[in-house]
Amino acid sequence: MKITMAHGSGGKATAELIEDIFEKSFHNPVLAKMEDSAVVPGAEKIAVTTDSFVVTPLFFPGGDIGRLSVCGTVNDLLMSGAKPRYLTCGFILEEGADTEELKKIAAPMAETASEAGVSIVAGDTKVVEGKGGIYINTAGVGFVPPDASLSAASCEEGDVILLSGNLGDHHAAILSERMNIRNTIQSDCAPLNEMVNALLKSGVKVKAMRDVTRGGLGTVLNEFAGASSCCMELEETAIPVSAQVRGFCEILGLDPLYMGNEGKMTAVVAAGDAQKALACMKKSRYGKNAAIIGKVVSGEPGTVLLRTPIGGTRIVTVLYGEGLPRIC
Amino acid sequence: MTDIQSYLNAYDGPPLRLMEVCGTHTAQISRCGITGMLSPAVRMISGPGCPVCVTVTAYIDKLVALSMEPENVVVTFGDMLRVPGGSRNLNDAKATGGHVRMVYSPLDTLKLAADDPARTYIFAAVGFETTAPVYTMLLEEAISNGISNVKILTSLKTMPPVIDWICKNQGGVDGFLAPGHVSVITGSRIFEPLSEKYGIPFAVAGFEGPQILAAIYALVRKNGKAGVMNLYPGAVTEEGNRTAQKMVDKYFAPCDAAWRGMGGIPDSGLLLREEYARFDAGSAGLNDDRGANAHCRCAQVLTGAVSPNECPLFGSSCTPQTPQGACMVSMEGSCYTYFTNMRKR
Numbered sequence A: 001m002k003i004t005m006a007h008g009s010g011g012k013a014t015a016e017l018i019e020d021i022f023e024k025s026f027h028n029p030v031l032a033k034m035e036d037s038a039v040v041p042g043a044e045k046i047a048v049t050t051d052s053f054v055v056t057p058l059f060f061p062g063g064d065i066g067r068l069s070v071c072g073t074v075n076d077l078l079m080s081g082a083k084p085r086y087l088t089c090g091f092i093l094e095e096g097a098d099t100e101e102l103k104k105i106a107a108p109m110a111e112t113a114s115e116a117g118v119s120i121v122a123g124d125t126k127v128v129e130g131k132g133g134i135y136i137n138t139a140g141v142g143f144v145p146p147d148a149s150l151s152a153a154s155c156e157e158g159d160v161i162l163l164s165g166n167l168g169d170h171h172a173a174i175l176s177e178r179m180n181i182r183n184t185i186q187s188d189c190a191p192l193n194e195m196v197n198a199l200l201k202s203g204v205k206v207k208a209m210r211d212v213t214r215g216g217l218g219t220v221l222n223e224f225a226g227a228s229s230c231c232m233e234l235e236e237t238a239i240p241v242s243a244q245v246r247g248f249c250e251i252l253g254l255d256p257l258y259m260g261n262e263g264k265m266t267a268v269v270a271a272g273d274a275q276k277a278l279a280c281m282k283k284s285r286y287g288k289n290a291a292i293i294g295k296v297v298s299g300e301p302g303t304v305l306l307r308t309p310i311g312g313t314r315i316v317t318v319l320y321g322e323g324l325p326r327i328c
Numbered sequence B: 001m002t003d004i005q006s007y008l009n010a011y012d013g014p015p016l017r018l019m020e021v022c023g024t025h026t027a028q029i030s031r032c033g034i035t036g037m038l039s040p041a042v043r044m045i046s047g048p049g050c051p052v053c054v055t056v057t058a059y060i061d062k063l064v065a066l067s068m069e070p071e072n073v074v075v076t077f078g079d080m081l082r083v084p085g086g087s088r089n090l091n092d093a094k095a096t097g098g099h100v101r102m103v104y105s106p107l108d109t110l111k112l113a114a115d116d117p118a119r120t121y122i123f124a125a126v127g128f129e130t131t132a133p134v135y136t137m138l139l140e141e142a143i144s145n146g147i148s149n150v151k152i153l154t155s156l157k158t159m160p161p162v163i164d165w166i167c168k169n170q171g172g173v174d175g176f177l178a179p180g181h182v183s184v185i186t187g188s189r190i191f192e193p194l195s196e197k198y199g200i201p202f203a204v205a206g207f208e209g210p211q212i213l214a215a216i217y218a219l220v221r222k223n224g225k226a227g228v229m230n231l232y233p234g235a236v237t238e239e240g241n242r243t244a245q246k247m248v249d250k251y252f253a254p255c256d257a258a259w260r261g262m263g264g265i266p267d268s269g270l271l272l273r274e275e276y277a278r279f280d281a282g283s284a285g286l287n288d289d290r291g292a293n294a295h296c297r298c299a300q301v302l303t304g305a306v307s308p309n310e311c312p313l314f315g316s317s318c319t320p321q322t323p324q325g326a327c328m329v330s331m332e333g334s335c336y337t338y339f340t341n342m343r344k345r
Helices: A014-025 A065-079 A101-117 A168-179 A194-203 A216-228 A242-254 A272-285 B002-010 B023-031 B057-067 B078-082 B089-094 B106-116 B132-144 B159-167 B180-186 B190-200 B209-222 B242-251 B274-279 B297-301 B336-340
Strands: A046-053 A082-096 A119-128 A134-144 A160-162 A204-213 A232-233 A266-270 A291-297 A303-305 A313-317 B016-022 B044-050 B072-076 B101-104 B121-125 B150-157 B177-178 B202-203 B226-232 B252-259 B265-273
Touching: A014 A082, A014 A101, A014 A119, A046 A065, A065 A082, A065 A101, A065 A134, A065 A232, A082 A101, A101 A119, A101 A134, A101 B002, A119 B101, A134 B180, A160 A272, A160 B089, A168 A242, A194 A266, A194 A272, A194 B044, A204 A216, A216 A232, A216 A266, A216 A303, A266 A272, A272 A291, A272 B159, A303 B190, B002 B209, B016 B023, B016 B159, B016 B209, B023 B044, B023 B180, B023 B190, B023 B209, B023 B336, B044 B159, B044 B209, B044 B297, B057 B072, B057 B089, B057 B121, B072 B078, B072 B106, B078 B089, B078 B101, B089 B101, B089 B121, B106 B121, B106 B132, B121 B132, B121 B297, B132 B150, B132 B242, B132 B274, B150 B252, B150 B274, B159 B190, B159 B265, B177 B180, B177 B209, B180 B190, B190 B202, B209 B226, B242 B252, B265 B274, B297 B336
Parallel strands: A082 A119, A232 A303, B016 B044, B016 B177, B072 B101, B072 B121, B121 B150, B177 B202, B202 B226
Antiparallel strands: A046 A134, A082 A134, A160 A266, A160 A291, A204 A266, A232 A291, A303 A313, B150 B265, B252 B265
């Protein structure tokens, strides 16, 4: 069935669409009440975030807009030390969108939400004129433990920088689909609950962590270096990038340091905890290629340096320019 | 490789200024941190090898004007969108109703045109010897599939004449890191007359860090004496790619061309031949070059007369977010590369 303006009317067609696809997929007691707002138990400190997803194509190797819309928001909550609990989702559908496609998006959304331990407790649907496009906004609520003390501003000389796996997979997978390039690159789109929980539970002193999404690792580490007024030094050879993505980047002139990811995080930990943190990451479901990629050194505050394979050193800046539009 | 590195680091002979002509080399030298590995006596300077950077404002203005006509769609690589014209760039045009589409390959133009026969799709065909063959493929395909609503607006340029211009008008270059991609098409022999005429060495280089270092080493060892060395033999032959050369010759003829900052250089461009003029969207005579900002020193940067960081606008009013000149737009532009790598030399 094709979406028509009637599906956004708020009447019978809207109710049927919600019941048939969203309620069925996301079913839980809070949502089932179908009230104007979801009423849920709370905590002393909560984390709140929101993200909109406009990726093209809607389905790509390794994921789809549904899984992405859960991972993006869940990972943002995790990075502030929160335990993700609730999501809301808003669908903006263009006239002509297909309900079969919607079902194929709602199913992995529900699966990913379940993997990430969150319930989708409220939602909204709007229909606009257009050519069958589908856009999703999710907002997330997480509970923050009273002792959480993560901050981009707490990195100090001697600390070690870890990365949870290969860079650039999501970006390269999306670009390959758009350019019709055949390869087996898969998006890394994943919720990082297991990894973050393991890290925080292990007793490792995590100073700062962040998921490495749009803007790439280069941008994230510059934010850390700036907020902490410290100098970071990376070893280019230690930064994991798959052979396929590396080749892809060489052909297209891309730099993995600025490519977007949807299931990768970087963490800065005290030097003594580095090996323990690495082991935690490597043991978790999405972290088998995790690596120690650099450290905080004495040097010009606010800068990120990269030692190149041939022994040169260059400065890594934030991403300038456009990057790639609509990858998430 | 370690020997080469220590030699280049310790070199204390006569000071040498080596020009990397190709934008990809400029970017790679920054990415690998190569300048920091060289003795202060060896200075790398960037040349006119970024196609977007050497494009004059009249060309951008023409693209903008074409995009505003309802029956046209201008199709371009992403880099071109932000290159400043006389007053507006293509992004500005797009925001005010101009028809501009960004693609990753010129051949994408064919599908766009086939799906929308009522409008003419005009590809912004900039580039050097390397890209010219791709445009001939576009035209071949358009002809064989009977797609008549495709045109190109060309600003195609060739390398030897501009290298000649630099040697003759400016000098001060003790060796050229010759462009690898261009040489794949043209062959390394194309640089021999220039090398003999000016008594300057040329080293054709690949794009990996070690390949670039090896080429710099070869140039330093030559110590300003003539000779063409092919250090990219896996990809470059003396004769080059004959098939590509024939295709370019079939469609294009040499013409005088205007270069940003350098003015007109005889026979340094390519224009569609008479028999294919129906594919030309009006490329001849686009010579005006009036930069929006009078203080922009792109012109001198492109010929290696000054380093990007010697321009008064560099890093202040001119950054990748607010480029005043074309060299700050393209990822292979010298100013962009210096800025994003905070290169000091």
